[in-house]
Amino acid sequence: MQSEQILIVEDELAIREMxxxxxxxxxxxxxxxxxxxxxxxxVVDHRPALILLDWMLPGDKSGIDFCRMLKGxxxxxxxxxxxxxxxxxxxxxxxxxxxxxxxYMTKPFSTRELISRIKAVxxxxxxxxxxxxxxxxxxxxDNKSQRVSADGQLIDIGxxxxxxxxxxxxxxxxxxxxxxxxxxxxxxxxxxEDRTIDVHIRRLRQLLRPYGCDTLIQTVRGTGYxxxxxxxxx
Ligand code: CA
Numbered sequence: 001m002q003s004e005q006i007l008i009v010e011d012e013l014a015i016r017e018m019x020x021x022x023x024x025x026x027x028x029x030x031x032x033x034x035x036x037x038x039x040x041x042x043v044v045d046h047r048p049a050l051i052l053l054d055w056m057l058p059g060d061k062s063g064i065d066f067c068r069m070l071k072g073x074x075x076x077x078x079x080x081x082x083x084x085x086x087x088x089x090x091x092x093x094x095x096x097x098x099x100x101x102x103x104y105m106t107k108p109f110s111t112r113e114l115i116s117r118i119k120a121v122x123x124x125x126x127x128x129x130x131x132x133x134x135x136x137x138x139x140x141x142d143n144k145s146q147r148v149s150a151d152g153q154l155i156d157i158g159x160x161x162x163x164x165x166x167x168x169x170x171x172x173x174x175x176x177x178x179x180x181x182x183x184x185x186x187x188x189x190x191x192x193e194d195r196t197i198d199v200h201i202r203r204l205r206q207l208l209r210p211y212g213c214d215t216l217i218q219t220v221r222g223t224g225y226x227x228x229x230x231x232x233x234x
Contacts, residue, residue: 004028004050005029005030005046006023006029006030006031006051007050008032009038010052016032019052022111023115026118031046031048034058035058036061036063049079050125051079051081053084055084055086056085063083067083068099070100071099071100080124080125081100082105082121083105084106085105085106102121102124103120103121105117120184123184124184134169136229137213138212138213139208139213141165141169146162150211150212155211156207158203161204161207163186167185169227171227172226175224175226177224178195179194180224197224
């Protein structure tokens with residue numbers, strides 16, 4: 001497997017070096033930038049798999065400006081961004097997520113947490129950005145147009161149910177706990193209860209029922225849920 005390149009944008013050399021060491025010991029390749037200008041060049045040249053982006057950077061553009069710019073660019077918006085900031089300021093957090101950041105970390109952070117957040121964000125973004133339509137049974141999901149159809153009939157589906165279904169369809173025949181689904185579909189940094197999953201599962205099944213596809217979403221007793229085209233026999 002080709003190792004994935006991660007860009008760290010940080011003006012403090014000590015932090016940058018610590019992050020680079022952490023990334024490399026976890027098997028990632030790293031790219032570095034000390035300000036937005038360098039970061040932009042790295043993104044254009046290398047298209048990294050993910051960007052770790054410091055909030056406070058020298059020069060006239062901050063990390064948040066850069067994040068907003070990336071997320072407004074049709075060719076670059078799919079690169080996930082984890083914002084780094086010195087303070088756990090809730091306002092900053094909201095601004096970061098508003099600017100389109102995929103996750104948010106407060107310095108100082110543990111290297112273990114950094115790697116687990118990176119892996120979670122990468123998993124989520126690859127699950128949701130598959131280029132080819134996925135078809136399972138009568139059900140078909142097209143990521144490019146963000147449409148779901150059953151036997152060629154379009155299904156009117158909300159954004160959360162879409163993300164949930166997109167995750168299931170790209171990981172069929174595997175059981176997931178509610179906590180895993182929260183982490184993969186909503187992101188680990190979102191504070192919602194496990195039981196919220198049940199509500200979205202119920203809605204998803206209701207949407208699929210008229211097409212006879214609701215049985216694809218199965219309850220796995222004692223675990224959680226899975227998508228399977230194999231009919232369960234009791
Ligand atoms: Ca800084």
